[in-house]
Amino acid sequence: MKKVEIYSSDSCGYCHEAKAFFKEQNVEYIEHNISKDMEARKALMKKGYMSVPVIIINEEEFVGFEKDKIASALNL
Template identity: 50%
Template sequence: MNHIEIYSSDKCLECKKAKEYFDENNLEYIEHNVFKVIEAKRELIRMGYMSLPVIIINGNHILGFDLNRIKKLINE
């Protein structure tokens, strides 16, 4: 099973697309909303990111909704 995390916000369209893709494909993920949880924002900054979404699949970081890279990392 893949371990998927997404750093997101409610107003981010790319974040919504990514979560819709995960939901449509029955992929479980952990969401870290950077505007609702201040510690999530701090983690994002510690990792060196200032934009969203940041998706982490099995330890691999993806900046933005890069569907081809996501599919490769989840072995589709």
């Protein structure tokens, strides 16, 4: 099983879409909500990102939610 993480925020529509997609596909993921977790915000900035979603699949980083790319990376 691939390790999936998502950096998200409460007000991010693409984040909600990505999480809904993961749920539909029964993909388990770890969420780092930068709206509620300042350490997650700092970690995201340390990676060089200022926006969400950032999706990490087995160390490969995706900025934004491009469904086809994410599905391909997950072998769906």
